[in-house]
Amino acid sequence: MAAPILTRQDFTNYCLRRLGAPVIDINVDEDQVSDRIDDAIQYWQDYHFDGAQKFYWIHYITETDISHQYLDASQATDQDGNNVNILGITRIFPLTDSQATINMFDLRYQLRLNELYDFTSASYINYTLTQQHLRSLELQFTGEVPIRWVRNMQRLYIDWAWGDGFEISAGQVVVAECYGAIDPDTYPNVWNDRWLKQYATALIKKNWGENMAKFGGLQLPGGVTLNGKETYDAAVEEIRMLEQEMITNYSGPLEWFLN
Numbered sequence: 001m002a003a004p005i006l007t008r009q010d011f012t013n014y015c016l017r018r019l020g021a022p023v024i025d026i027n028v029d030e031d032q033v034s035d036r037i038d039d040a041i042q043y044w045q046d047y048h049f050d051g052a053q054k055f056y057w058i059h060y061i062t063e064t065d066i067s068h069q070y071l072d073a074s075q076a077t078d079q080d081g082n083n084v085n086i087l088g089i090t091r092i093f094p095l096t097d098s099q100a101t102i103n104m105f106d107l108r109y110q111l112r113l114n115e116l117y118d119f120t121s122a123s124y125i126n127y128t129l130t131q132q133h134l135r136s137l138e139l140q141f142t143g144e145v146p147i148r149w150v151r152n153m154q155r156l157y158i159d160w161a162w163g164d165g166f167e168i169s170a171g172q173v174v175v176a177e178c179y180g181a182i183d184p185d186t187y188p189n190v191w192n193d194r195w196l197k198q199y200a201t202a203l204i205k206k207n208w209g210e211n212m213a214k215f216g217g218l219q220l221p222g223g224v225t226l227n228g229k230e231t232y233d234a235a236v237e238e239i240r241m242l243e244q245e246m247i248t249n250y251s252g253p254l255e256w257f258l259n
Contacts, residue, residue, distance in 0.1 A: 049252030084180035206235035
């Protein structure tokens with residue numbers, strides 16, 4: 001059994017071997033191969049359910065954020081502390097939660113104090129129903145905080161009152177539920193993904209066919225005739241089938257579009 005592919009160079013060599021190298025001279029420049037691999041990774045990250053990870057980005061509001069009235073996510077990190085390219089943000093969590101604070105005038109605190117003073121015998125049914133009712137009222141009259149995520153700018157716009165004396169001030173915390181692209185250089189198991197290997201190979205094959213098509217009908221020494229169009233057409237069909245397989249078998253729901 002072959003060893004797993006865990007580096008970009010091993011991945012590149014694998015794709016070229018699938019196309020016949022070194023027995024066959026693959027007429028594709030190194031930069032072209034690298035570009036096609038980048039294209040394959042980008043497509044995989046955008047659509048494959050294994051191409052993105054859910055994580056929670058914790059950010060402390062700064063004076064710069066208040067001045068700009070958006071959050072800059074270009075330096076956001078995942079749970080492992082790695083910088084991550086955020087694909088989408090589904091929601092943000094409330095900045096304050098009276099359930100986690102002690103405020104004797106808060107209704108939920110009084111419910112816990114009076115309804116659940118004895119966890120060994122008190123029923124939690126009434127408490128649970130009341131909490132659901134309060135949450136329904138909150139959604140009815142306040143609603144979720146509107147957010148707008150701009151991926152190419154890596155900016156999170158939050159439509160609330162910014163600045164001291166208003167809803168938001170410096171030092172407060174925002175927790176955003178995010179989906180970030182998985183970087184194969186950080187998580188090398190990506191290089192061994194079956195679909196990604198096939199797709200990158202097909203893209204390189206298409207590029208190879210495009211290069212040969214420029215010299216269509218040219219006869220090489222030994223009687224070999226270049227047939228770039230046939231290689232190109234075969235690659236296009238492979239790419240079509242793989243992208244269809246992605247849609248039907250591997251695509252995850254784009255939650256940032258559904259929310």
